[in-house]
Amino acid sequence: MTKIIGTGSVLPELVVPNSEFNNNTFFDKKGIEIDSPGSAITAKLETITGIRERRYIPFDQDSRPLMIEAAKTAIADSGLDPNDLDGIIVAHNAGNILVGEHAFHTVPNMGAYLKNALGITNHEFFAYDILFACPGWLQGVIQAHQAIECGSAGNVLVVGIEVASRMLDPHDMDSMVLADGCGAAVFSKGDNGVISHATFSHANDDIDAIYLGKSNKEDVGGSCWFKMNGRDVYRYATTWVPKVVKKALEKASLSLTDIDMFLFHQANEKLNLAIAKNLSDLYEVGADFFAGKLPMTIQFLGNTSVATIPTLLDMVLKKNLGDFEIKEGNTVVMASVGAGMHCNALVYRF
Known part of the structure; x- marks a missing residue:
């Protein structure tokens, strides 16, 4: 099996409450101004998503320091030297977000930047990026597992980095859900670990x-603003995430009631509860089965996209998220969904 031997995450220093958007003027997708004050729209956002605040990196900083700090924390937690690694996989949506520009660079790739920053001199090594939207980190874990299982790597670092704050349309309510963050984990061969996985x-x-598209406000330049058709996303996630989890459980010859905790992508509080309800319906168990098994960070971290699951995992493992705790022998499901649309799930025994 492939096991986690170290984790790390970084919470950016700028805390941005919903009230920060109270003075924004919002427009719909047709460019028509919404006839409601910003405070009413932010209140609606909190009701729909559960988000009270989120975090951004400093605006004089690009994406790399956040990634490097999370990676170093995970490596230190693993007890390895960086040169003990055989590979790095970095999941992201926009590479290195630049300072002072509405732009990002993907060359050199983030994996190369990270290998350089860690001082890894071994060239018999892979350092690549994966662009798979919010499920990217989990897909990176699946690829690390495959590399370790086939013998082409012994230790692999998988990082999920998101700096969405530079791509948020200030005139689009949907943009307020996104935030910045980074999580990482080191994987190696072990007796426990990845049992099964599935990807759709x-x-x-x-x-x-x-x-990514134009601002809702016609006179705002640029075409790399985050855009979402919320109802379509909700429909896809509530339909297919339960099914991809069920597929992964079937591959592991397990049932829903064998699972001790669920680490879901943190996109929307109500969305996660709906996914849990639909998953419980597939197995004909009561929705109360999920009580105490569904930790969330969405309320105070927002949606950090590809960074949500590794950050959530790190916080739970280090007992930094209330009473949630993963114990030896626990079986955990991780599942994500995002642009494409894609979704995936992984079953892991600690």
Whole structure:
């Protein structure tokens, strides 16, 4: 099996409450101004998503320091030297977000930047990026598992980095859900660990559910603003995440009631509760089965996209999220969903 031997995460220093957006003027997707004060719109956002605040990196900083700090924390937690690694996989949505520009760079790739920053001199090594939207970190874990299982790597660092704050349209309510963050984990061979996994990629009528595009306000320049068709995303997530989790459980010959905790992508509080309800319906168990098994960070971290699951995992493992605790022998499901649309799930025994 492939096991986690170290984790790390970084919470950016700028705390941004919903009230920060109270003076914004919001427009709908047709460019028509919404006839409601910003405070009413932010209140609606909190009701729908559960988000009270989120975190951004300093605006004089690019993406790399956040990634490097989380990676170093995970490596230190593993007890390894960086040169003990055989590979790095960095999941992201926009590479290195630049300072003072509405732009990002993907060359050199983030994996190369990180290898350089860690001082890794071994060239018999892979350092690549994965672009798979919010499920990217979990897909990176699956690829690390495959590399370790086939003998091409012994220790692999998988990082999820998101700096969404530079791509948020200040005139679009949907932009307020996103935030910055980074989480990482080191994987190696062990007796316990990854039991099974499943991935679905549809990319059919749902291809435009989440995308980058123009601002809702006509006179704002640029075409790399985050855009989302919320109802389509909700429909996809509540339909397919339960099914991809069920697929992974079937591969492991396990049932829902064998699972001790669920680490879901943190996109929306109500969305996660709906996914849990639909998953419990598939197994004909009561929704109360999830009580105490569904930790969330969405309320105070917002949606950090590809960084949500590794951050959540790190906080729970280090007992930094209330009473949630993963104990030896516990079986945990991790599941994510995002632009494409894609979704995936992984079953892990600690």
